[in-house]
Amino acid sequence: MSDHIQTLMRGIGADAKAAAEQLACAATGAKNLALAESAASIRARSPEILAANAKDMAGGAEKGLSKALMDRLMLDDERIESMAKGLEDIAGLDDPVGQVMAQWKRPSGLDISRVRTPLGVIGVIYESRPNVTADAGALCLKAGNAAILRGGSESFHSSRAIMESLAAGLCAAGLPAASIQLVPTTERAAVGAMLALTDDIDVIVPRGGKSLIERITAESKIPLFKHLEGICHVYVDKAADLEMARTVVLNAKMRRTGVCGAAETLLVDRAAAATHLPPIVEDLIVAGCEVRGDAEAMTLDSRITQASGADWDTEYLDAVISVAVVDGVDEAIEHIRRHSSQHTEAIITEDAAATETFLNRVDSAIVMVNASTQYADGGEFGMGAEIGISTGKLHARGPVGVEQLTSFKYLVRGSGQCRP
Numbered sequence: 001m002s003d004h005i006q007t008l009m010r011g012i013g014a015d016a017k018a019a020a021e022q023l024a025c026a027a028t029g030a031k032n033l034a035l036a037e038s039a040a041s042i043r044a045r046s047p048e049i050l051a052a053n054a055k056d057m058a059g060g061a062e063k064g065l066s067k068a069l070m071d072r073l074m075l076d077d078e079r080i081e082s083m084a085k086g087l088e089d090i091a092g093l094d095d096p097v098g099q100v101m102a103q104w105k106r107p108s109g110l111d112i113s114r115v116r117t118p119l120g121v122i123g124v125i126y127e128s129r130p131n132v133t134a135d136a137g138a139l140c141l142k143a144g145n146a147a148i149l150r151g152g153s154e155s156f157h158s159s160r161a162i163m164e165s166l167a168a169g170l171c172a173a174g175l176p177a178a179s180i181q182l183v184p185t186t187e188r189a190a191v192g193a194m195l196a197l198t199d200d201i202d203v204i205v206p207r208g209g210k211s212l213i214e215r216i217t218a219e220s221k222i223p224l225f226k227h228l229e230g231i232c233h234v235y236v237d238k239a240a241d242l243e244m245a246r247t248v249v250l251n252a253k254m255r256r257t258g259v260c261g262a263a264e265t266l267l268v269d270r271a272a273a274a275t276h277l278p279p280i281v282e283d284l285i286v287a288g289c290e291v292r293g294d295a296e297a298m299t300l301d302s303r304i305t306q307a308s309g310a311d312w313d314t315e316y317l318d319a320v321i322s323v324a325v326v327d328g329v330d331e332a333i334e335h336i337r338r339h340s341s342q343h344t345e346a347i348i349t350e351d352a353a354a355t356e357t358f359l360n361r362v363d364s365a366i367v368m369v370n371a372s373t374q375y376a377d378g379g380e381f382g383m384g385a386e387i388g389i390s391t392g393k394l395h396a397r398g399p400v401g402v403e404q405l406t407s408f409k410y411l412v413r414g415s416g417q418c419r420p
Contacts, residue, residue: 002189009193012148013200015178016121020146022176024118028095030173035091035138038169039084042134045165046080052161053130060154065128068258068317073128073155083134083162090138090384096406097144111413116406118144120202123194124387125150125216127208130158135385136205137166137180142384143405146179148201150194152208153186160184195220205388205400210315225400227365227391229315230260231341232373235332235358236280237349238271244370245276245348250283251372252346258317260389261344261376265312266323267332273300273325284321293323312339329354333361340364342391344376365391365398 023031042049053075060073096116103113122145124136133149140147151159163182170179183190195204198221205225206216213228234252236245252263268277273296281291281301292307304323311322312335326332329347336345346368347358355369366376366389376399378386383401390396396404 005185005187005189005193008185009183009190009197012181012183013121013197016146016148016181017200019176019178020118020120023141023144023146023179024097026144026175030175031095031141032091034141034169034173034175035087036169037172038134038138038166039087041165041168042080042084042087042162045161046077049080049158049161050075052157055157056130056155060128063154065154069128069154071256071258073130073158075130075158079131083131086135086379086385087138089379090142090402093142093384093402095142096403101408108417109415110417113411114408115411116403117409119405119407121146121148121200122405123148123150123197123201123204123222125191125194125204125206125208125212127152127212128154129207130155130162132207133159133162133182134166136387139385139387139402139405141179143402145405148181148183148194150183150191156186191216192219195222198222207388225388225390225392225396227260227341227343227389229341230262230343231265231313231315231339232261232263232344232376233265233267233336233340234263234346234348234373235267235326235329236269236272236276237329237347237351237354238269239351239354240272240276240348241350242276242279246280246283248346248348248370248372249280250287252374253284253321254287254289254319255372255374257319259374261374262317263373264314264316264321265339266321267326267335268297268323269332270296270325270327277301277323277325281323289319289321291321291323294325296325297323315341329357333358336362336364343389344368344373346371346373365389
């Protein structure tokens with residue numbers, strides 16, 4: 001690693017830490033003004049952002065990026081408006097900083113409260129999605145944290161154009177310019193230097209493909225909010241309404257195949273396989289999805305190809321789905337236990353007992369009933385947006401929004417008490 005990169009990243013880290021001290025006490029109005037002005041700037045600068053994105057799209061095509069990555073990289077008028085609206089939605093959320101989570105009085109007379117506080121400095125390392133620049137920066141700011149954003153080389157021009165709007169918002173609100181910083185280099189060594197900033201960064205959030213997450217998990221000396229893969233399942237129970245099952249499965253797989261909440265495996269109850277599996281498979285194939293299945297599924301539709309053992313553990317991020325026939329909810333849960341990445345699972349059923357069994361026994365960050373797995377999104381959960389989805393079990397799990405970007409401290413008020 002060059003001295004230049006180390007010096008650059010140490011400077012960014014020190015500036016972020018200084019900004020975080022000010023943001024921890026920043027007024028809600030100032031943070032909301034920064035977000036509103038950033039949203040207005042994004043709308044006003046839409047042509048410049050689209051021009052920058054066109055450079056990235058051309059570069060992505062030259063590099064031979066996959067269809068899923070190109071979809072994540074692409075911006076259009078609708079996505080830019082969604083990005084601006086997301087900032088306004090975050091501004092409209094309650095400010096978590098200073099919220100009293102619990103309060104009680106002890107026999108000693110001490111008054112104790114548990115109060116939300118910012119985490120400090122959050123580092124976000126992401127690949128092709130330029131909208132993460134706006135979402136992550138805004139969420140960190142709302143929760144009183146400074147953000148260091150390291151986007152991928154494929155989205156560099158887009159992210160830099162979006163960052164200019166965020167900087168304009170910070171300036172308009174009188175907040176430190178270092179409240180949100182974009183690492184100004186595409187050199188890979190910057191990631192390693194960032195992961196070593198243990199004195200400055202409190203949490204790292206990686207967003208990207210499996211290889212990126214694995215690298216950061218192996219190298220980081222800083223705690224992570226992460227998920228490795230989104231191997232999401234939909235289980236169609238024998239008591240599922242067929243039309244609902246057809247609609248939900250098609251949406252869960254094909255709405256956007258490149259997102260982490262896309263369904264990758266379909267499980268169908270043996271008791272309903274003959275009636276439910278063929279029309280569901282028909283819908284998928286007509287929509288352009290390749291269907292791979294086990295031997296029992298293949299007997300019900302000749303267009304299903306043989307699934308390999310690796311298919312059950314694959315996040316396709318493409319128009320491909322694996323299908324297995326299972327013996328009821330218990331076997332479905334066992335299949336999920338063996339192959340799930342603990343991201344999102346769904347059951348389609350009208351049976352209350354099957355619903356409760358699935359909800360209680362499936363150990364994933366998000367468990368759904370009669371709904372598409374593509375709702376696994378902080379914005380859809382009413383969080384305004386998300387900085388990512390965590391499949392860990394400490395501190396934050398599921399969509400990571402403003403509340404999950406805070407910690408807490410205990411405030412203890414006395415009147416001269418001394419412990420006997």
